[in-house]
Amino acid sequence: MASPEQCAIEEPEADSQAPAYLGTATYSPEDNKLRFYPFARLSKEDYQRAKDAGFSWAPRQELFVAPMWTPARENLMLKWCGEVGDEDRTLMERAEDRADRFDGYSERRSQEADAARARVKSISDGIPFGQPILVGHHSERRARKDAQRIEDGIRRAVKLWDTSEYWERRAAAAKQHAQYKERPDVRHRRIKGIESDLRKARKNEAEAEELGRLWAAEDLDLERAQTLAHRGYFSVKESGQQWGTSAYTLLTRTDNPWSVEALAATAIRLYARNLAHARRWIAHYENRLAYERAMLAEDGGLAADRFDIQPGGQVQVRGEWLNVIRVNRKEGRIVSVTTDSRYVRVKGIEEVRDYKPPSAEQAAAVRSVTKKPPLANYPHPGAVEMTQAEWKGTHADYKGTREAGQGARQAGFFRPELQGRDELQEHGRHRVRTVVKGGALVSVFLTDAKIVQPPQAAEAQEAAG
Template sequence: MTTFTATYSPEDNKLRLYASSRLDAETFARVKAAGFVWAPKQELFVAPKWSPRREDLLIELAGEIEPEEMTIAERAQAKAERLDDLAHKRHREANAFNRAAQQLSEAFSHGQPILVGHHSERKAMKTKERMDSAQAKANKAAKLADYWLYRAEGVERHANRKSDPKVRARRIKTLLAELRDLQGNLNNCHAALAFWDRVTDDETIVKAANYGKFTKFGDYGALQSGEKTPQGLRAERIEAYQKALDSGYWERWISHTLNRLSYERELLGTVARHEGELRETAIQMFAREHGAHKPKATATDMGFVLESSVPLPAHIASGKTLELSPDEWRDLMRDCGYSIPDVKRNEKPSVVNVKAAGIMVNRFGKRQVLPVVEMTKAEYGKIYSEQRGTFFSADGTFRVKVCPNPRTDVPRYTAGWCAVFLTDSKVHPKPDSECILDAIPEAAE
C-alpha cells in the first residue's frame, strides 16, 4: 500500500507530495490534473504554488500537510552540487576526446599530406575522420561543461536573491496587490447580494442585465428570447453569489495570503509604529491597501470610525464599521505591517488663474509679455493638446496657462501666444509679484 507525505514551504509557496511507491493510474491522473509534476531527481511531486484545490487533494491523500524540512538554500545547494557533477563529468569527457584527437593528429605531425590514389589514402582519410569526430565531441563536451557551471551559479544566485531585503519588499507589494484582488472578489459578492436585495421589479432587472451589472454574459439575450424570466434571473444570481460566499473559497485564499504576508514581514523586519499625527486619509489609505471597498473614515469624539458599504476585510473588522482610538488605529496598522507613507510636497509652483492686462513670463529663456485672453474651460480644452501648456512667470513664483492667441485674425500657426484666464474656474488670490502688469507698453521689451 502506498503511503503519502505532504509538505508546504512558505519560502517558495509550493506544495510537495512524497509517495512510498509508484502511484496507480487513477491517483496519478488526479495528481497530474491538480497541477503537480514529477521531479525525478528529488523523487517527489511538486506544485508551482498553493491553491485550495491542491491543498484539499494532499489532505485527502496524506491526512495532513507538514512544514517542508528542506529550505530553499539547502535545495539550491543540492541542485548546484548535481549540476557541478555534470559539469565535471563533461570536463572529463572533453579532456578524453582532446587526448584522443591529439593522438590521432600525430599521423599528420610531420606535414605528410594524404596521397590521393596511394594505398595509404583510405587509412589516412579514416584517421582524419576519427580525429575530426573526437575534436567535435571535445568541443561539444566543453560547451556543456560551461553550460552546467553557469546553471549551478544561477541556482545559487537565485536562492540568494530571494532572501534579499529589496526583493522581499517587492514580494510583499505583490502579495498586497493579490490580497486586494481577492478581497475585491469577496466585496463584489456582498455588493451583488445587496444590489439584488434592492432590485425587485422586472424593468430594473432587465436594465441591469443589459448593462451587465452583477449578471453574466448572455443573461440579457436570454431575457429577450424568453428563455429566462426577470425574477428567475434574479433568483439565479442571488443563489450564485450566496453559494460563492458560503463556499469559503475566497476566505481561504485571503487567509493564505495573509499568512504569507506575515511570514515575509517577519523576515523583513517589524514595521515601526506611527507616532505622528493621524488623519482620516491615512486610515482610508490603510483600509484601501488591504482591500476595503470604498472606505470612509470620519473623526469622532473617541477617535476615528471607518465605514464601508460592504463588510470590511476580516483581519481589520468583523462588520461594516470599526471605531477605534488613535492609538488603537496605530497599533492595528503596525500589526498589519502598514506604515503611513511620507507625503511628497510639490515644490513646483502652482498654476495661477490671474486676470491682468499682461503677464511677463520666461518663454524659451526670454522675458516676454503675453496678453491675457478670457475663455472658458471648454474653449481651452478644444485647443490642440500640444499647443497648450504652462509657462513660468519671470520671477519663477508661479505658472500661467498659455496657448496660441485665438482672439486674432492672424492664422494660428503665425499667431502669437497669450496667457489664459479661465472665466469659469476658481480665481486664486492675486500673487504679490511684479510680473503681473497693469499695462503692457511699460514692460514690453
C-alpha cells in the same frame, strides 16, 4: 488570480467515497510553491489531473511541484493527502542540492570531454607530423577515416567542455538566485507585490459581498435584475450545452427565458462561492505578508530603516548620490523618495543604501521649491468653461493642473506645456486646472465653482524679495 466570475457555473461532481491518500503535500512560504510527494506511481487519470492543475514532475527530486499556491491546487492536495504540511527544506538547502546535481553534471561532461580528447590524441600520435594523405596509396582510405575521427572527436570534446562550463554556471546561479531572493531589498519588493494582490482580493471580496446582497434583495424585479446582470457578468452552463449562457441573455431571450427568482438563486450561490474564494486568497496573502515581514525584520530590515529621511537630504542609490525632493509615505511608512535623478525620479525605499541629512538652509530651499502655489479659478483668455460635474466626469488621464504666472515652473520631463501660458504672466505664480482638448493642453474655468483670483504679480515679487 483567476476569478470564478469569468467561468461558467458547473456543479462539482460529488465523490461517492473518499479515495485513499496518494502521498504527502507541503507548502513553502519562501517560494510560494506546493509540493506533492506521491507514495507510488500515479495512475494515468491522476497524473493528467495533476498536470491540468499546474503540477509538473521533477524526476531528480521525485515529486510534483506547482509554480504557485492557488485554492484549486490546495483543494486537490487536501483531497489526495488529507492535509498540507510545512516544507522542511529551506530555499537555500534546495538550491545547494540543485547546485550539487549541476556540479555532478559538469564533472561528468568534463570527464567525457577529456576521454574524447584522449582518443583523438591516440589516433594523432600514430601519424607522423606533417604526413600528407597519399592519394592512390593503399593507406589513403585509412588515413581519411583517421582524419574524420580526429575532427569528430575534437568537435565532441569542445561541445562537452562547453556543456561542462554551462552546468558549472548553472550551479553557481542556483545558489546566487537563492541568495538574491533573501536580500532585504528583494524581499521588500516582494512584500509590496503581495500588498497589491491583497488589495485586489479585498476589492473582489467587497464586490462579491455587495452583488450577492443585491441579488438577494426582496424587491428585485426584472429591470434591476438586468442591470445586475450587466454589472456583474456571469454565465450559466445549461444541460446539454457546451458553453455557458450569459445571465442577461437568460433573462431577455424569447425562447424559454429564466425567471428572476431562478436566476437570483443561481447568482446568490455563485457570489457566495466567489466570496469564499476571495477570502481564501485574503487569508493566504495575509499569512505570506506576516512571514515576509518577520523574515525582513529578522534580517535587520532595510538599510533605509536606520535613517530619518527628510526633503533636502541626499540618498545613495546604486552608487549615485541624489537630492531628495519629496518623501512618499503610505500608512505612515516611507515607500519611496522623489529625487532629482535625470530619468527615473522616484526611487523605492529598498534601493536606498545610505543617507546624508540636509542642513537647515537645504531643507528650507527644498520646502520653498516644492511648495505648491495656490489653485486659482477665474475667467481668463483661452480658458475652457466647464461645470464641476463635467470636470469630475473627465478621465484622470486627460485632466490635471499646471503652474502659470510670473515665476511658474515648467512641467519638464516631456510633459506638454500649457497653451496660452504667456498670456497669464501679468499674475503671480499660481496653478490652474487643465484638460486635453483638440490635442492641446488648455486651462479650465469652472463656471459653477467659487471664483479664486490669482495672486498679483507685485505681491509675488515682494514675497520673492
